[in-house]
Amino acid sequence: MIKWKSLSLETIVRVFPQCRKITTDVNLNEKYYRNQVLLHVNWRIEDKIKNSAQTWENLYEMHNLTEEENVLCNFTNTNTPNENSDDLDNESLQLIDEDNLDEEFMVLARSGPYTNEILIPLGNREVDLNHDWDASSKTYDIYIWYSDFENFINFHKSNDTSSPVDSSFPFSYVNWSSDQAAVIKQVSNQIEEIKSKQPQTCKTIIVQGKAGTGKSIIIKYITTLLSTELGSNSYILAAPTGVSAVLINGKTLHSVFQFPTLTGEKAKNLSDMLSDIKFLILDEYSMIGCKTLAMINRRCKDANGNTEEDFACLNVILLGDIKQLPPVKDNPFYARLCKTNLAREGRSHIENFHKTFILSTCHRQSDIDFLQVLNKLSDYNVSNDNFQLLRSRFIIEIAPDEENKFANALHLYSTQEEVKMYNIKKLSELIDHNTGNYAPVLKINSKNSCSLAGKKQEAEGLHKEIYLAKNCRIMLKSNLWFDKKLVNGSQGKVIDTIYNGTDFPSVILCEFPSILDLHLSLIKK
Numbered sequence: 001m002i003k004w005k006s007l008s009l010e011t012i013v014r015v016f017p018q019c020r021k022i023t024t025d026v027n028l029n030e031k032y033y034r035n036q037v038l039l040h041v042n043w044r045i046e047d048k049i050k051n052s053a054q055t056w057e058n059l060y061e062m063h064n065l066t067e068e069e070n071v072l073c074n075f076t077n078t079n080t081p082n083e084n085s086d087d088l089d090n091e092s093l094q095l096i097d098e099d100n101l102d103e104e105f106m107v108l109a110r111s112g113p114y115t116n117e118i119l120i121p122l123g124n125r126e127v128d129l130n131h132d133w134d135a136s137s138k139t140y141d142i143y144i145w146y147s148d149f150e151n152f153i154n155f156h157k158s159n160d161t162s163s164p165v166d167s168s169f170p171f172s173y174v175n176w177s178s179d180q181a182a183v184i185k186q187v188s189n190q191i192e193e194i195k196s197k198q199p200q201t202c203k204t205i206i207v208q209g210k211a212g213t214g215k216s217i218i219i220k221y222i223t224t225l226l227s228t229e230l231g232s233n234s235y236i237l238a239a240p241t242g243v244s245a246v247l248i249n250g251k252t253l254h255s256v257f258q259f260p261t262l263t264g265e266k267a268k269n270l271s272d273m274l275s276d277i278k279f280l281i282l283d284e285y286s287m288i289g290c291k292t293l294a295m296i297n298r299r300c301k302d303a304n305g306n307t308e309e310d311f312a313c314l315n316v317i318l319l320g321d322i323k324q325l326p327p328v329k330d331n332p333f334y335a336r337l338c339k340t341n342l343a344r345e346g347r348s349h350i351e352n353f354h355k356t357f358i359l360s361t362c363h364r365q366s367d368i369d370f371l372q373v374l375n376k377l378s379d380y381n382v383s384n385d386n387f388q389l390l391r392s393r394f395i396i397e398i399a400p401d402e403e404n405k406f407a408n409a410l411h412l413y414s415t416q417e418e419v420k421m422y423n424i425k426k427l428s429e430l431i432d433h434n435t436g437n438y439a440p441v442l443k444i445n446s447k448n449s450c451s452l453a454g455k456k457q458e459a460e461g462l463h464k465e466i467y468l469a470k471n472c473r474i475m476l477k478s479n480l481w482f483d484k485k486l487v488n489g490s491q492g493k494v495i496d497t498i499y500n501g502t503d504f505p506s507v508i509l510c511e512f513p514s515i516l517d518l519h520l521s522l523i524k525k
């Protein structure tokens with residue numbers, strides 16, 4: 001039986017049962033070596049750090065733990081319980097020269113499984129320092145006016161006449177599931193009622209479905225239907241974030257409704273635009289909060305003067321999965337406590353929605369076991385079997401071949417620091433295919449490194465230094481040009497860094513798949 005006991009003073013971690021090094025008993029020695037290895041070597045699963053042919057003694061020696069042992073004995077601030085105390089362990093620790101001591105946290109940090117020390121001084125390696133960073137500037141000498149680069153996006157944006165909407169979607173392969181068919185039938189009825197000017201009983205619907213249940217394809221179908229039946233200006237398709245809006249060929253809620261303030265010319269433009277609108281289709285509704293919904297309602301009412309009905313008579317379709325990401329700085333629709341009037345107003349609108357459709361057939365995931373785990377996860381109901389299945393997918397559990405498949409996958413981390421570490425690791429592994437060596441990496445130090453510069457509001461979360469290399473992947477952090485899919489989250493790569501006689505690169509040329517044609521036209525010029 002395990003008994004927890006809280007010690008009167010802070011102390012360092014120890015392993016029980018305690019084993020001392022007893023030279024006459026090999027088995028006891030093995031226990032001691034095992035304890036030391038588990039204490040000082042990074043590990044997750046015991047079977048993985050030792051194969052059956054090895055002894056713990058082998059491992060102990062392999063990891064040079066004799067030294068670690070001494071280091072651990074060097075803690076001056078280790079709490080050694082006094083003899084009368086029943087705080088366990090009467091082994092006295094040797095104290096030696098205090099000046100040469102490592103701090104406790106340093107030793108423990110080195111022992112943790114997540115140590116991700118950067119051993120390579122990126123940007124200062126020989127390959128980085130010997131690279132002629134000025135060389136590529138000559139290629140771009142034809143651009144005497146560097147403002148050509150600076151104005152690249154704005155120039156093309158103002159001259160763009162292409163339509164961002166892909167209306168030629170092949171629906172013939174789609175075999176609608178019964179829950180999808182019910183949504184389509186509902187919307188078709190609403191369209192018929194509008195066309196025949198019949199009074200509508202159901203105008204506001206929620207389509208709730210987990211990932212892969214076919215919400216995006218329904219949106220495509222409905223918008224195609226609306227374009228054909230009521231005209232391409234008969235609906236607004238929007239989502240709360242840039243990436244989610246791009247995925248459905250829609251707009252962001254903020255760009256449509258111009259939150260937070262709307263006056264003068266802009267108010268008139270919105271009012272004009274809404275005058276033809278019959279349907280408001282909003283995706284990823286888990287990220288739309290009560291306050292935002294209330295503001296959408298107010299905008300609709302302000303625009304067409306109908307203050308009686310919710311959303312001023314518009315048909316509203318919310319799609320998404322309420323269990324996915326919640327709204328930022330807003331109350332989710334399921335919030336029990338809404339503190340502001342605006343939030344309470346929004347919650348009453350959502351409560352008045354006429355119908356909810358639940359999509360339950362997943363069309364994306366064919367692995368039934370995995371699908372079941374995903375469903376259980378979303379219901380907070382994971383069984384031990386589910387957990388074991390997930391555990392079998394830990395990176396250390398899968399074969400190297402399979403692990404390699406994820407080498408270029410997008411990784412998610414919970415802190416900026418971890419993101420930075422991972423990016424630095426990837427950059428330091430990047431190969432220059434012309435030379436077969438590591439690709440030269442450029443380290444650019446910020447001119448100002450005061451703490452405010454790092455804060456989002458002051459300088460967009462600027463880092464003290466950034467590292468770049470040709471062909472390194474990059475991700476946009478703001479919405480530059482919506483119709484060309486240059487939005488927060490879009491991924492591209494660095495093509496070149498151009499100096500113009502300055503310490504800092506004047507231009508960083510980047511390529512994004514969605515504007516490849518524009519990139520080429522600039523180079524030809």
Ligand SMILES: Nc1ncnc2c1ncn2[C@@H]1O[C@H](COP(=O)(O)OP(=O)(O)OP(=O)(O)O)[C@@H](O)[C@H]1O
Pocket residue numbers: 173174175176177180209210211212213214215216217218363364
């Ligand atoms: N009835 C169907 N028949 C065949 N394929 C379908 C059907 N419905 C959806 N799909 C396909 O299943 C995949 C997932 O659909 P879709 O992207 O529309 O799901 P979603 O609910 O929007 O997912 P997410 O929430 O992750 O965006 C797509 O490849 C889509 O083409």
